[in-house]
Structures are given as structure tokens and as C-alpha cells.
Amino acid sequence: MINREIHLEDEQKEILEQEDPIENLAEDKPAKVDPLGLLPWGAFRQLEIPTPTEYWGDKFIFERGRVLLLGKPKIGKSHWIGAFATAASTGSKFMGKEFPRPMKVMWLQAEIIDAYIRDRVELYLKSYEQHSEMIELIDQNLVVTGRLQKNLMRDADIDMVARSIEFHEPDMIMIDPVINFFSGEENKNEDVQKFLSRVDKLIDTYRVTAILAHHTGKERQDDMSFMSARGGSAFAGWFDSGVKLLGEKPNVTLFYEARNAREPESHAAYFNFDTGVWNVVDLGPAELEPYQIADIVASAMNPVKFYTRTQIELLARETLKKAGQSSGQKAGRKAIKHVRDLKTKTVLTRRQGAIVWHFLSGNEAVPPWKINKAAPF
Template identity: 35%
Template sequence: MNNTLTFANQYISLGWRIFPIHGIKNGVCTCGNKNCNSSGKHPALVRSWKEEATTDKDKIADWFDGREWLNIGVATGKESGIIALDFDSYKDGAFSCDEMEIECGGYITDIACIQNTGGGGQHLLFDYPEGESIGSRLKLREGFDVKADGGYIVAAPSLHKSGKHYEWDDDENPWMKELEFLPEGAVEFIKRHVDNTPEFVTEDEPDQTPDSMRRLRSALFYIPADVGRDEWINIGMALHGAGLGDQAYNMWLLWSSTCPEKFTPSTMAHEWKSFDSSRGIHPELIFKIAEKYGWEDPARHQLPEFVEEDFEQAELDESDIYYGVSAVYEAAKDRPEGWWYGAAVFPGAKIVIAGAPKTGKSQFALAMARQAAVGGEFLEEKFTRPIKTLWLQAEIHGGFLSDRLNMLIDTRELSTDELCCLDENFACTRRIAKNLMDDADLKWLAQIIKRKGFQFVIVDPLINFAPGIKESDNAEMFGLLSRLDKLVEFTSVALAVIHHTSKGSKMAEKVQNYDRFESIRGASSLRGWYDSGILLEKEKAGKIRAYFEVRNREGIEPMTLRLDKKERKWVIESEEVTKDENGAYGIDVAVNSESRVDCLVRVLMEHGGQLPRAQAMAEFKKQTDEAGKSESTFRDTQTMAINQGRVKRDKNGRISILTVINLKPSGV
């Protein structure tokens, strides 16, 4: 168990609600923004820390196990039962503990649990006062905040951007010392310094409301004012940089006043004056934040102005257009080599393998990688040739990686040629922390692919390689997928990403309505991105149901799979698959007639006693009955024929006759 997870479990044992915070890696916030204004202090892996902060041990393990780089956030307030006084006494002119004790008329530091922040500040923690309701207060005095309802602190052993860790005082930590109630004098002090009456600038300049101002105001008031302090400050800085003078300040005051527990006019004027326009934040930040809350930019619905002269003078790019009948032949020249199931995997393919937790996504992907590396058979379809494959993973510790690999790779049963092929064409990583939203990490992956000649890369799981990204945010997902597009375009690699499906009733409703692929997190972005989608659903008795959505070939029918640990491979369970009146696949009782087995044997005899599986299936479909023309029926027929000892399949996927008995006349 890593140190961060150990501390996280200790915090929840105290009843404190916690959640993950971005950490610091190589001096930079793990959100990937090198200019982050809240390095190592803002939430990661959650959409709403207020709703998702928890004391659930399993959820804590999901977040922190294997992610030592994360920092820990502790939600303060009534639900966690704590209140924190946040002093930045190291700053010039900052309000100090001694000054507060003088104003409160009593001791504070002597009874508090004390945490040193790593940046020179201190958190003084107390039991939440009974019968009170205290919201978080920002800058009651210079360098002094109160973290209570609606607030949070970063907790040990988190790493500060200074390079130092947050630490508890040896004898003043919450495990050695029981929390004391915040003294009444301190409670009264906090209440005295809360002023919810906004002070507006009222100079005589006219109120100008151009379209840009209306657009800015429209976006701002879509954002709830109870955002975190850092985002609140960033919004203020963005308004300050909008060049609207006092109108922007008044707008900030009006918007902030919708959240009285955070709105402190006595400090806002000071904050506003401290903003430096030359080093400020672009107003576009406000539009980006507003879109997360459902705001639609009216400018997007405005049509561009067409100027005929511009069209006539501009250089015309026709490289992506095919003309006339020749389009059929010209387009065919661009067709890539198909490696598996025709066009399900090919150079430049983008693939998503998705499913709920514990559906075997990683094992499925690893089995596919292993077979791709040796040009072997996967789900009864042979890879056309060995493909150099990299499994890029971020979940399994290097020391335990061999256990996972041994489940699917039995070196004792591989031929010398297969062992050599596997050594040459298969590679995997230890658990690594890379952020594909970071240019340096994306270039690292491109360099590995190019220099080592990898043709097929599996990213497992996608979300671990884009920490902090919100899958439900189309803009953020589009940004990530655009970067992956650039990687694929530059390297021509076939890229498969492992991803999760949504949980809860909404997913169940989508599955019930046969809109299964909409259950993938970020589906509205991903479904327009991938060439091939594979969705895994867990069934009874350890079986997995696989569904396929393939753009560049006829559909692959659903399959019921089982991981055969003895054979160390995924096998397809025998079943009859049909479509119901809604066009959805359902499973009936297996129907494999003797006449279909005879038909398969006859096909093989007509072609010299053996055929590659794909050709055997094509010929079988020509001769069998109408109800037997599906891929699943062919699989069932083949299985029955093998079980009867009439045919066999070799490692290369060729089907050949063993015995011929009771052949019926041609025609079924």
C-alpha cells in the first residue's frame, strides 16, 4: 500500500470526507498545465468534489491505489466535523495567530491540531462548533482564510509546489490529539468579519453593453458562484483582463453576491486591485467554464460572412475530394492493410475497448496483443501477420506484472518460432504515470512508437493517461482525442484505448434500449472518433458478452466469451444468435443441426479436405439453410463438428476433415 493511500485510510477512520487532488510531478501540476495557478491544490479524477468526497474505503482505494502522485483533499465543514483556520503568516503584512488570539481574547494554537502546509503556512484544525453553521470565508484578513462548510484543505503527505510535503506537527496531529471545539471567541470573531452587502463602484461613466459585454455577462451568470477559491479568483482575473473597467468589477460583485457564504466585499476590492492585467487570464476562460454548466455560445449560431472576392482569390485545396466513377478506384488505393477481421484492426485504426469494472477489459486487450504479436488467432479470427505490439499500462505494479502475463502466455506450449516472434514483437510497460495532455509525454510516446517500430499500441486505461480530464465534458474529451488523432496521423499506429462505461440506472436504461455503446463514458465524443468499438458486459458463470461496432466492414455479431485459464485464451461459447423485431441481438437455445455439420464437411471435401476458417465460413454460408447463415451459427456448427471428431482446427486457423460419415446428398 502506498503512503498516500495509507494516510487516506487514516483520514476516513476519523470520519473525514476526502477526495483526490492533483499532485506535483517534476515541479509541475499533474493537470498538465505548466502555468497552472493552483498547482497541487485543485481536484483530480472527480467531477464535483463536494458531491464525491467520501469515507468509503473501496472508493478511496480506486482513487489512490497505484497513484502515489496524487495529493489528498479533505472536505471541511459539518459533514466531516472539522473547521480549519488557514494562516499564510509568512507573507508580508499577513494576519497572524498571535493577532487573532489577541482579538479573540483566548488561546487558539495551544488547543489546535496543526498542519504545516509545505509553503510556509499553517492549518489549525478544530472540532466543528455545535449548533453553528459556518461557511468558508476567504481572506477575512490578509493571509487568513477560514475553511468550513463548502471548503477543503490539502492534507499530508501531499506535495507542495515548493517541493516540500504537507506535514502534521509531531504532537499536534489528529491521531495523537483529540480535536477541540473552536472557541466561542473565534466563532464570534469570524461572524464579526462577515459582510454580505456589496459595495458597487458608481462613477458617472455610462453603462456600455456591446454584444461582447452581453455575451460575457450571459456566460458568467451560468456559472454557480460557489466554485472553489482558485476558480473564483481566476474568474475575477479574467473579468479584470476584459478591458471593461468598473463594469467588469460590478459584474464580479453581482455574480459573487449570489453565494453569500463566500462573498466578502471587504476583501474583494483588495483582490481586484492586486490583479495585474499584463499577467492576467484571458476572458475566454469564463466562456469555457460556462460551457461546462450548459451555457451555449450564441456566437456559434451566427453564420459567417461570405465574400465572393475572397473565394475567387483563395488557393483551392482539393486533395480530399474524389471525382466521378474514378473515385471508386482512387479511393481503393488509400485502403490500408486489414490485420484482423478484415477492417476491424488496421494501420491507423482507432479502437475503443470498453466495459464496466471487472469485465476483463485488460485481459481481453492483453490476449489480443499477444495474438497480434505472433500473428495468431483471436476470437477465431487469425491476424494476417505478426504485428509489433506495445501494451502501455498504468495499473499493475511491475512486480506483479508477470502474474497477469502468465495467465495468457504459456511459454512451454509455444513453438520456437512463436517464442522468437513474441520476443521480437511484444512489449509492455511497468505501471507508468504519463499524461497525454502534456506535450512532453505525448512526444515521448510518439518517439517510442517511431524508433521501436510499434504498429499496434494499447493504452490501458485511457483515463489514467489523462489525469483530471472530465469524460462528460465534450470540449475536454475532444481536446484529448485530437491529441490522439495527431499521434495516429504521425505514427500510422493502430491505437486501442481501454475505457469504462457509466454506472447506475442511466446505463441500465441504455442497455435495455439496446443503445449499449452510448453507455461508454464520453460516448458523444468517442463514438464519432473510433473506427472499431468493442463493448464487454459481464454475464453469469464468469462469462462475458462482447458487442462490436465496426465502421469499415460488415458488423461482427455479438459473442459470449469465457476466459479458459487452462488453455490460456478467450474462447467463444456455443450459442445461436438472432435479431429480434427491434433489430437487436438476442440469444436463443443453441441450435446446431446434424445437417449443418454435414454441410461443413461437404464444403471441406469439395476443397481438398481443408480450408482457412474465413473461406470455409464463406462457402458454408452459400450452401447452408437461410437460418444458418450467421457467423454465430457457423461457429456453433464448427464446434459441434470438432466435438464429434469429424473436423479439427490447427494453430493457423485452418479447418480440416478427420473422418467422413453418413454424408447426405448436396443441399440442406
């Protein structure tokens, strides 16, 4: 009996000393982690996320941004690149928008040979000739290539470009034009994606902003959509900020598209070869809609006056001129038509013999036709 009790006690002790396999399994299992690092919104909004440094425009071109400059051949993309780069190098304004500081820029271009690229850059320096300190900044901050023959699809070539970026430490790199740095098939998404992924690697590794100058397809040269880029969908899906040059020189229209902020308003501009800068063309206020024209003309009418056709037309032309609209004879007559069509309850007309009178509906003055009728012979 004693031996039996001892045996049972030993068995119980052994069982108690055993480790719980289920408990061990729970301890050994690593904590669950989302492989994408995604968080619920409540946790995400608590994160301290550094805001990228803005370079140009309101959140338009910024640190580590992807920029696509698009337009048909010979429309002025390289002049945009060159003038933008020199302005960035000095920290001055480009098309009315200022850079936050002098920036270091690498312009990797593959069209103009070494002997002539100097003349091209000197063109962009014309506006800085009277400011030696600005010229010094450009000398220090702008890195320009001659006709660079590098294929970013080749490992050896992109490695060389990467080491050059590492050496110069630019804020921005410009690849002009894409087709000269790319040996793949433009219409194959797979080839374009491979090229863009290599550009992304440069952006992420060296914290640079990349601006790619690229051509539109022939059939959609003046289409505002960025799908008109050669290799359309891949390029259109890649960029953070897009700049497109449309139309015909000298005045071209610049159209913008942004993914992270409100894009700048589209506008006309021309490249001035005398000063080496882009000048924004002031097109004045947008053309008013017919109902807006009718409103401003009716509002300008004197509440106790009766207008002849000539008088109301002169009033309309003066009102249009003050509003920055076309104010010629044709515009004045069209304005009167808008008033008659759209302000039927506000502005009344009355034909009295050969004269048509125009007046506001609440006019309590004595009408001219009654005054004339009462006048003695």
C-alpha cells in the same frame, strides 16, 4: 500635316504596345483549388487509393484504425487486451479470427506494477508453451509497460510516448485504461476531444492502430450502445471499430460495432485462466420463431399417417432436436400448440371419443376411427 500623322501613329503604336490589364488579371489569378481537396464522384472514383492492411476480422481492425474497447470495471478488458496482444505478436488466432502476420504491439498500461505484470503476461503465454518459435515471436514483438504514469494531455508526456513509439515501430498501440492517461474532465466534450486529437496525431504520425480501453458509465453498464462510455458522445463518434463487453463473468457477451464494414456477430465468451485464452461459447442455433417451429413439425408429418397426441408430441420433440432446439416435454407440447394455432389449414385435428387425432389435410388414408367402427366384435 505630316507632323500630325506622325503624332497619331506614335499614339496608336503606344496603345497597341500596352498590356491588357484584364488579360493580365486573368493570367495572374491562381487556378481555383478546393481547400478540402474534394472532387466530383467521377474524378474521385478514378483515384488510386491504397487499401489499409487488415489486421483482425473482415475490415474490422486495420492499419491506422481507431478502436474502442468498452466495458464496466473488472469485466475483463485487460484480459482481452493481453490475450489479443499476444495472439497478434505471434500472428495466430484470437477468438477464431487470424492475424495476417506476426505484429508488433505496444501495451501501454497503467494499472499493474512492474513486479506483477510479468505474471499477467505469463498467463497469456500458457497456450504457447509447447511452441518455442511462438514464444520467441512474443519476446520480440510484444512491448509491455509496468504501471505507466503518463498524462497524454501534457506535452512533455505525450512527446515521450511519441519518441518511444518511434523507437519500437509498433503496428498497434494499446492504451489501458484511458482514465489513467487523461487529466481532463470526462464529461466535458472539449477535454475528451483534445485527448482524442492527441491520440489521432500518434496514429497519423506513426501509422499505428490505436486501441483504447475505457469504462462505461455506472448507469448504462449493460447498455449495448457505445454512447454508454464515460464521455459518451465524443468517444462514440471517434472510433472506427468498437468492442463492448457486457454481462457478468464468467460468460460475458461481446458486442461489436463497425463504421467501415459489417461488424462480427455478437457472441458469448469466457476467459480461461488455465490456458490464458478467451474461449467463444457455442450457444448453438438461435431459437426458432413459433411459425418456424410449426413449419418444421408439419413438414415432418407423414402424409398418410394419423397421430395420437402422444405420437405427435414425440415427433415434435425429435424434429426440434434435429433442428438444434430445446426438445424436452415442455418444448414438445409448446410446439404442438404452435402447430394447432398457426397451421389450421395444413394440420387438422379430430376428437374421437377420448382420443384426439392429428393429420395432414391431404391425407387420403382410411381414418383409424372408421377402421375401428367397421371391426367385428
